[in-house]
Amino acid sequence: MKPSERHPAGQCQVANDVISLVGDKWSVLVISTLGQGRMRFSELKRAVEGISQKMLTTTLRGLERDGYLIRTAFATVPPRVDYELTALGTELLKPVSALGQWAITNHARVIEARRAYDGRTSSNQPQ
Amino acid sequence: MKPSERHPAGQCQVANDVISLVGDKWSVLVISTLGQGRMRFSELKRAVEGISQKMLTTTLRGLERDGYLIRTAFATVPPRVDYELTALGTELLKPVSALGQWAITNHARVIEARRAYDGRTSSNQPQ
């Protein structure tokens, strides 16, 4: 059975395109942060805890390319660059936030499941 | 401003725990596939196009540990192992599906944004 027969018009791969973005920790954090409003590079760098300059740049380029945010550079000195979510980016934030909310709500259940699993397992795998 | 002041009780990291799962291509595909009902290992292997035996095993272990699915082994020969979503797994499927639906709905916009971006960019980067 070919994939095209199981899923209409390769939507599976299509969805993965966006979903794998959500899998990218930095992308999610950047988009979420920008959900609070327009920000400049250095502000983002400070707001997104732990991100390196390189990864911030890379992430921003990717999100810009996919149309989730717009980049505005001012030809001043020192330079200033603002980043802001597009309508698309803002819309993406909805299902992503829903997922985040689910995560927050159900986190305890996952933690408990892990604890239980590890308890069951560690008896076979001493040390 | 400390992170704890911006986000209540480190929920940011908490959410990432689940979200990064969604970032894992195989996890999403396995959970989605199991959304159709209980399946055995070999069925999953065939259903999830392109997954290696190793990754299927690894993915299933992770999902089991987090409480998204249950594993049932039959002491027959040849052995038979069934996998099935738990209530938690089924619930997770909702926000994940919503995201997938969003992806399918808006994929064209992303593609177009990329086309436009690449058009703008390639003029500076010949070849």
Add this chain to the structure above:
DNA sequence: CAGTATCCCGCATGATACTG
């Protein structure tokens, strides 16, 4: 059938240094 056990490679990412 349902896994484990190895080997191995490529890329994502971090650290660091330099620049318009």
Add this chain to the structure above:
DNA sequence: CAGTATCATGCGGGATACTG
């Protein structure tokens, strides 16, 4: 300030072979 360039590396994940 907002990047780019370069180097180093850890490990995700594929291929393959073996096993209860």
